[in-house]
Each structure stands twice: as C-alpha cells, then as structure tokens.
Amino acid sequence: MTNIAELGEARRAQALAAPESATLSPPTLRELAEADGVRFILAVFVDLNGKPCAKLVPTAAADQLEAGALGFAGFAAGLIGQQPQDPDLIAIPDLTSYVPIPFVKEGLGIVHCDPHVNGEPWPYAPRVILKNAISDLARRNLQAKVGAEVEYFLVHRDDAGAISTADRRDDGARTCYDARGVTRMYDHLTAVSDAMNSLGWGNYANDHEDAAGQFEQNFAYDDALITADRVVTLRYLISVLAEQRGMTATFMPKPFANRAGSGLHFHLSLWADDAPVFPDDRDRRGLGLSPTAYAFIGGILAHASGLQAFLAPSVNSYKRRGASTSASGATWSPKKATYGGNDRTHFIRVPDEKRIELRAGDGSANPYLAIAATISAGLDGLDQAIDPGDPCGPGESRATSAVLPQTLLHAVEALRRDRVLLDSFGIEHPVGEYFAQAKEDEFLTWHNTVTDWEINSYLTAY
Template sequence: MRDALYKWVKEFDYESTPIERMDLIELSKAVKEVELVDELESDNVSFVRILWVNISGQHRCRAIPRKHFYDVVKKNGIGLAFVSIVMTSVLDRPAPGSGLGLVGDARVAPDLSTIRTIPWCKQDEMVLGDLNVKPGQAWEYCPREAFRRVTKILKDEFDLVVNAGFEIEFFLLKSTMREGKEEWIQFDSSPYGCSSAFDVASPILREVTYALHSMGIPVEQLHVETGKGQFELVLGHTICTKAADNLVYTREAVRAIARKHGLLATFIPKYTLDDVGSGCHVHLSLWQNGQNVFMSSDESSKYGISTLGKEFMAGILHHLPSILPFVAPLPISYDRLNPTTWGSYLLWGNENRNAPLRTCSPGIPGGLVSNFEFKPFDGTANPYLGLAATIAAGIDGLRRHLSLPEPIDIDPNLDNLQRLPKSLSESLEALHKTDFFDEFIGQKLLTIIEAIGKAEIDQYSKNKDAYKQLIHRY
C-alpha cells in the first residue's frame, strides 16, 4: 500500500487536477517519513552488537551495521584497545601496574554460537565476543578463554562437567528530582515475597521473562526480595559455559527492559549501606555422561554427596579466601559479606543459609543432595573469571582428595570459626600468597586482576561515596 501511495503522489498531475497543492506536499512528506522508517528497519542499517565483559565485570558493546558485520566483522572481528579490558569500576582508565595501557590493540571476535535476536529491539542482533591477539588466536587476557581452559582441564582429567544455575538479585530504581538534582530511589518498599509489589513490577518482569525465553534462557521463578525494590530471578541450570553466557544476556535484558519502562535496574552488591545487599548466587553440580555425580548413588553417604562431590566442595572451601577477588571484586562487595547477613565465615552446611556454601536437595528423598549453592558471587563479578576460579579450586580438591569438614547446621559459635576476608585488601592478600591459580588463570591475567583490585581500593578510599555511581555501571 505504501508503495502504491508513494507512486500515486509522484505521478500526480498537479497542474491539471483541482486539489490543494499544499495538501499533496504534506502527503508526500508523510510518505517519505514512512519510507525512512522502512530504511531504518532494513538490514543495511540494523545493527549487530558485539558484547564482552571486561576484567572489572562491566559489559561493553560495539554496534556494527548488519551488512558490514556479516561481510567483514563476522570473520575478522573488530579492533579493541588494550586499555578497554583493564578499566576500573569507576574510571574509564587503566589500572596502574596492570601491564596494559594505551598502546596496543586486541581483536574482539564474535562467537557466532551465541548470536541472538534482541527481543526488545527486534531489528538488531547481539553476540558475545572473545578477545583475540589476531583472528583465530586467543589472547591470554581473555576471560572466556581462561574459563574454557579450566573446564577443559576438568573434562580431560576427570571426565566431568559442571552445571550451573544463577539466582540473580537486583534493585529496580525510579528517578526523582531533589533540590534540582536527579536521584534514583527504590521502586517499591514492600516486604519479602509481597504479591502486590510483584503486581506493580509484573509488566517489566513479564517482558523480561518473555525476552529470556525467546533467547533460549529458562526462567524457573521470580519473587520480591527482602530489600526495598529488590527482586530475584532464578535461571535454570545448564552446562556452566552456557550458564555464564546466559547470565550476561540476562543482565542485558533486565537493564534494557527496565530502561524501556523508565526505571533503572542495578545488580551492585550494595545499593544503600542501610539495606540488604544483592548477590548472584550460583548452584553447582558435577555431571558425567549425562548423570549427576555430585549426588551420592545411594543413601549410605554421610551427607548425601558422592566422594567426587565432597572433594570438589572441599577444594572450593579450602581456597575460598583467594577466590573472593574473582567473585566479590569491589570494596563494596564486602559490605554485603558481613556477619549481619551471611557468608562471612569459612564453613558449609546442609540447607544452612548462613554458610557461603550450602548443599541443596530440592524435593529429593533419602537425604540425597543434588547441588550446592555458592553464595559469595555478586553482580559485579566477571562471570567467566568467577566460575573459572571456583571450578579451578574444585579441581584442586579432586586432585588432592581433600576432605570436607563437618557441616555446621546450627547457629555457629563464631569464636571457633575462621573469618573470611573482611575487605578486598584482605582477599587480594590471600590471592597474592598463593600460586595455585597460575596454572588455571595465568600469571599475566592474575597480575591484571590484582592491579585492578588495588586501583579500586585506592579510588574508593579517596571517595567513600563513589559506589553510589555504580548503579549506572552494573
């Protein structure tokens, strides 16, 4: 119809037809506007967004016109300045001592197995990127490559894969003006599990769930969390490499759809110091030939966990202080990990939510356990590095046949327990004292992680309120 209308306007005989010329001019303008919309929706001007997550856990993006992407970038990737990977959480500048700066380029290569149509912007696509030295050659600083290396070691040595499922907590914030300045305040003040708060947020949550399902990301449940304006979204478990990709896309979906509705979604571990924090708890299990081998094969196991499962968990518990810089990478992360909440002492428990590691047996009879929850993970962590460090620690437990201590299933006597690092400084010190991660993560990447952590400490020590700006970055 639009083509016929435009043809009629172009061919109309203005001189011999008794009609107002101005009306036809306006009609012609309207048709041209429709044509412009058509052009904007065409393949030539739609985009493919290449996403990557830098070391400080921030999502970064380049948008490539679709034709150029499929003609050139699909094969060759795009250039990326070294500095882009070592920017800190607050400042878009390199961390001192990282070894990378303003000189040098890597390549972001699209992983075409991850390409998806963007549900909230259907004319565009997005794809996750790997960091390469040149096309086809992985860069030693690439978080996804480090993660793949760790999972390959687990598979090659023990014929095991890890399945993971994330529980993602976030705040929804709304904008208000106070004394001429924009502030972001809580979307709602309802208590935990409140159905009326869910009703208010349901247009957003429904659209998020639709978007995730359309990308093949299963959502198991959603609910109102304890904080004011806080929600939790539970993803289905899958092989850990795909689970990390799903987490990145889920954060993208939540943030974009909240913005569409005039709100801001943030995953930072502490939005305000006087309210609860947000975690990104992950449930982990071991699989072999399609079978869950974290779970004991019968009821004879003392804890309902297989020997493999106990050794894997023991490795994570043993290395937990040095894992924290990977999963709780900001100073504000440690305001969440304190004794008034949970996860601040070195222990594990059966269904003990006060423990950084707790075993779970959802609906399984006979005391058998299907997975364990790892709670220190938060929304500022690079998911690839966080999972890589956690699984590497589990591999060490398997290699050394580490023993899992007795669980603590009551309110513990804290005087008898080892306190986990109280700050990023303490966790970086624990990481620096161990050479365990060299094999798995690589010394150069570890140097960057430590350098960024020290830069974060320095920046926040100079500005105690700097964390308040993180709502726009995580």
Template structure:
C-alpha cells in the same frame, strides 16, 4: 552456503540493517561495535574486527591491537535496538605474524580453558551451574563524587520511607523494612516487569526457574535460572544483566546489581549452584553421604573453602561487595558448609534429593564479578580440592547445622571468616593463586593485572570522604 551468506539471508528475512558485536572487558562489562549489514562478509569470521584492547583493561597500549571473532551460534535480534539489529558475542585473538591466536586473558577463553583442564584431569567432563540473580529495582538513582559533594540518593515508591503522609504518590502499600520476601501485589510493584524480563530471557534461550520479590523492602528482586554448562551460563549471565537493566530503563526505572546499595537492607548476591558430571553421570550424589553428597562433592567443597579468601578477589571484586558480607542479612560471613543454613558460605539445599539434582551453592559471590573469571575460578578451586582430597570436615569447616549468628563470642572466634575488605581478598589472591594458574587456565599476567587494577580501585574508594564520616566525626 558459507556462514556469512546464511547470516545475510537471515538479515534479509528479518529486515536487519545493522550487525552488532558484543565483547566483554576485564571488569565484566559488555562493550560493542556495530557495522551496517552491507559491510558484513566472510572476512569477519576469518580476520575479525580490530579494536584497541588497552581500553578494555587487558593489554598495555604498546601491544593493544586485537581482533574480535564473532560466534554465529550466539546471534540474536537485539530487542533493545530501535534500528533492526542482529547481535553476536564471540572471542578475542591477539594478532600474530601468521594466524591470530586466542587471547589467554579474554574472559570467555579463561572459562573455556577451565573446562578443558577439567576434562584433561579425568575428573569430570561437565560443570553445570545455576546462579540466582538478585538486584534492586529503583525509580531513580542519583550520585555525585566531587570535591564539593559526595552523596547518593535512590528512591522507589514501594519503600517504607514513603509511608509518610506528605509523600507524593503514597498509596498505603509500601513494603516494610526487610519485609519483601515473596511479597505479593499490590506491594510487589515489579511483578509484571519481572515476568516480562523472564519472557525475554526465555526468548533468548535462557531457561528461567522462577522469579519473586526478595527480602529488601525497597524493590529487591530475584530471578533464578535452570542449571546449564558453565561457559554457557557465563554468557547467559551477561545476557541476563543486559535484559534486566535495559527493560528497567524502558519502564523509566533503574536496576542495579550493586551488592549493598541500601544501608540496613538486604544485600544482593549471585549464589551459584553447581554439580559435576562425567559421561552423563552425576558425581556429587551418594545416598549414604552427609546430606546425600559424595566424597567427590565433599572434596570439591574442601577446595572451595581452602581457597575461599583468594577466590573472593574474583567472586566479590568490589569494595561494595564486603558491605554485603556482614552478619544479620542472610549473607555468609563464615568459612563453612551445612545443609539449609544460609549463614554458611556453602549451603546444601535440602530440597535437591535426586542424583541428577544433588548439588550445593556457593553463597558469597555477587554480580559485580566478571562471570567468566568467577565461574572458572570456582571450578579450579573445586578441582584442586578433589585432586588433593581436601576434606572439609577434617579441616574443621563443618558441617555447621546450626545458626552461626547466635554463637557466643568465644565460639565465633573459633570459626574463620571471609575477608572483610577487597584489600584483604587481594592479599589472599597474591599469596594463593597456584590453583588458578594450573594448566594455563588463569595466566599469571591476568592475575597481576587484576590485582593491580583492583588495588587502585580500593585505594581510590578509600580516599573519598563519606557522609557517614561527616555524621560520626564532623564535630570532633
């Protein structure tokens, strides 16, 4: 029995009527195309599904014909489709005269090539990561950008601004400003919904570590997952965002992964925990090393910190990203590492003590990133540090085992900071990307297209008047 026959049999058993194929565009959004189950056959795996790659941001219009090849190992019954639908992810190929060839700019291909490069280097054979998914859950979100009006408005019943006497639905259980961390019911109105989100993630094969309310009072949530192999976790990141947003919509709510959706409240990050293994042996543990970390782990940290400015172009690729990376909200702003210190860009969890769990987390990424590019870039930066033996301590990047926010202005000037804007991060990427193109992991064409697209986004955002500018300058 071939693959298509196996899938057709599953479709008969589950009364599936449609088969859906999900692809990732250059920015990290899922797009999809759906066919009736009667049209599904082995040719789909051989010849693929044709589509226009230029509309996904990859290719110029004159060379835009591509094919999507589904991966049967990713099939799952889509829980959000009213018509019984089997969904699959997969890969993208460029159409050739003979056989089609994998498209080197496609996100999944970049992440797979990064792992291949790691294995070819002999340094490690597995990169295992675990992101923390922070997001806000609102009752409503409205926005308009037009010549007449530029504004947005969000609301959630649990927000402190609804404490006023005339607020509709007021019940006295609003969450204080920046007071949401681990808050319990009845203040935590998203508690049951988060549990159901986690149950659906588990059903889809994503192992959940825990969930809780985060610091942001107006509905900031967090779901943290168990560690898994990097390419699989990139897939799981896409699935997790899909589940969270769709389940929120089913409840008449809206979930956003925007890094800084609320002024003066905590921003949402995508902290990435990571470790390397070789032949099943963890490479980041040394009981005699600083915080239990090996020299390999320190060199990996050195690579991340050496390239952190250009890395931000992939891990923090929105103008809004840099509104989160400011002092005072437990977000990292300085280039350094430390144990249990959330003000440094790299934090070593003190609770991870065993050789199998010894790791560190990179705290600057956020979920506007394309996870395949972001995770692959993180791996390539770390491998570069190992190859070049970049010692973070010798370069003055720590360890910073003190509160960086409380340093004097003179001391703060001695410590380098993260980029303060998307434009600054793109400038860094333009100047520093050789570590990404090693082994053909990131094609030069992809980096060029990425910089061009993101500069256009930054330019557009910079040209739009904001309400804050009216407040500060209207009467001058």
C-alpha cells in the same frame, strides 16, 4: 510472543556441530541473522570487571566480523590487560551464542565474542579464562553445569545523585515475596520473563527479594559457559528494559545501607558421560554426596578467602558482607567458609544431592571469572583429595572455618597468598597478579576519598 529459540533452529544446529558426512558448510553469522530478520548485531565481550563492551555491526558486515576484522582498542575498553600502545583486540564471535533480541529493538541480535590478539585468544579476556577452566575439567572427563540467581534493585536517581526505590510504595522492612510489589512491577518483570523464555532459557520464577525495591528472575541451569553468557546477556536485558520504563536497574551489591544487598548465587554440579557425579546414596554424612563432591567442596572451602576477590570484587561488596543485619533482620551473606545442608547461612549450601550452591558471590561478580576460579579451586580439591570434614548444622561453624575477608584489600591479600588460584589464570601471562593489582588500586582509590562519614565524625572531634 514468538519463540525466537525456534527460529532458524535447523541452521543453528549446523553451527553447533557439522557431521563428518555433511556436504554443506555450517551457516555463517550473516546467514543466521538474515534468517531471523536481524539488521544489526551487538558483538559483545566483557572486561575483567564485567563491563559489557560492544560494537553495533550491520548484518551486511557480519562476514567481516566473523573473519576477524572488528578491532577494539583494549585499553579504552576497560580492565583487560592492555596499554594504549598495544595491538587491537579482535572480537571473534561464537556463533553458538548468537540470538535475536527484538524485544530490545526490532531487528537487533547479539553474539558473544572471544577477544584475540595477533591471532591468539587473549589470556586476559574473561570468556577465554572460563573456556580454559572448562578445558581443565574436560581433561578429567568432567563437565560443569551451572545455574545462577541474578538479584538486582530497581531505583530512581534524582538530580543530586541520590537513589530511591523506583516503586515508591515498596518501602517496607519485610517485603520478600510481596505479591503487591511483584504486581506493581508486572510490566517490567513479565517483559524480562518473556524475553528469557523466547530465548529458550526456561524462566521459572520471578520474585520480590528480601529488600524493598529488590528482585530476582531465575532461569534453568546449563553448561558453565552458556550460563555465564546468559548472566551477561540478562544484566544487559534487565538494564535496557528497565530504562524503557524510566527506571535504573542496579546490580551493585549494597546500594542501601539499611537493606539486604544483591547476591549472585551459583548452583554447580559436575557431570561425566552425561550423568551427574555428585549423588551417592552410600554417603554416611547425610547429604547424599559422593567422595568427588566432598573433595570438590573441600577445594572451594580451602580457597574461599582468595575466591572472594572474584566472587565479591568491589569495595561495595564488603559493605554487604560486613553488615550485621538489615531492615528484614538478615543479611543473607556468609561470613565464614562453612558448608551444610539446606541452610542459607553457609558459604556452601547443599540443597540436594545433585548440586551445591555457592552463596558468597554478589552482584558485582564477573560470572566468567567467578565460575572459572571456583572450578579451579574445586579441581585442586579433587587433585589433593581435600576432606571438608562433616557438614555444619544450621547456623554452625567450626573453629577451623576461615573467616572471610572483611574488605576488598583483605581479599586481594588472600588471593596473592593463593598460588593455585593465581596460577590457574595463567603463568606465562600473570592474569591473577594483574587482577589483584587492579583491585588493590580500586580499594586505595576509594580509601583516598574523603566521605561524609569522615566529615561528620572528625570535623570537630579534636
């Protein structure tokens, strides 16, 4: 397969940085697309729920897109801080995110956009929120590198709406890493892998996850914004490539009550001057971490309950978190704000001295918001020199370890008590408050729905 990452590379390098001595202007989006044989471009942004929104722009009209002529009715797009009477959201493309995606449709490309209103970045736009958090890091001469583990199920949905595993032979209780299940889904998994590698993402593993019908496909870590863009792109690619084979890919945290749910785990590290700042061989706590790393961990743990509104932002998230077990015998979802070494039961796992793994996120998380909120929590740890205490042993917790919220409503209440997280998303525009209210409304909408469980439990109980 042609390596798309190498096509027009000289032109893309100009888009990333134009030296002062350069006499040529950086290439336009139209020039980049034409060099790749792209006829149409998906101009994409996401709302606060992570829903991908796009318009299909002919390459011939790419100059208009780049000039800010592409408007969206924000209220119609989704949860993004607008009412029907508000001015258009204008999608401004980030040319460094542009890539051709012919494995979806021949002649198709994609570019991530930053929504603007009245010429200014829109503060309710998730990509803008993450860029603001990255700027907060830069003011401290720090940079965040992030890796993401994207888990999902492949299912079929019948006419009555019931779902079943797309691979009908994939029905065991302990199917994790099952070679036969991976082989039966070979065409889908390799199509996704080839797509990632052609984009230069460095796919390094594709595996069957814990639950029947569940998979994970990994790619190399990168700068925080790049990784968030890639998570959004990968969800789109997985969904479309699954549809091409008659399947539905779902990132819903808990689609099956008796199986493990889908996580979105983030691996984070801080860097300064192109060097990681987490390692320290003088660490007496045994994890090889620096005081900076421990303070960053301390901040995340201190804000863990409020963070759950961003890491696990759906009603269904707490069906995964609240599960006592699954068919395989484990839920892989932390219930307390603990940290430790190479132990997957903790909220924060430290697999090595260079990074931490945040294991509380699930498949409904918006990657921009989840990473931005985590950065803000960690920076508060640096500012306050928060000490997380000694790491917990395998499966251990402390009496002081916070119990994570049991429902989305509990998470919203925790967020509302957390001024650091609320204010980090903006004070002039209360994005945090807006998001909290939307999530409370989401919970109450679900709560007001009469379920089969209630009918079965109460219909003739009295």
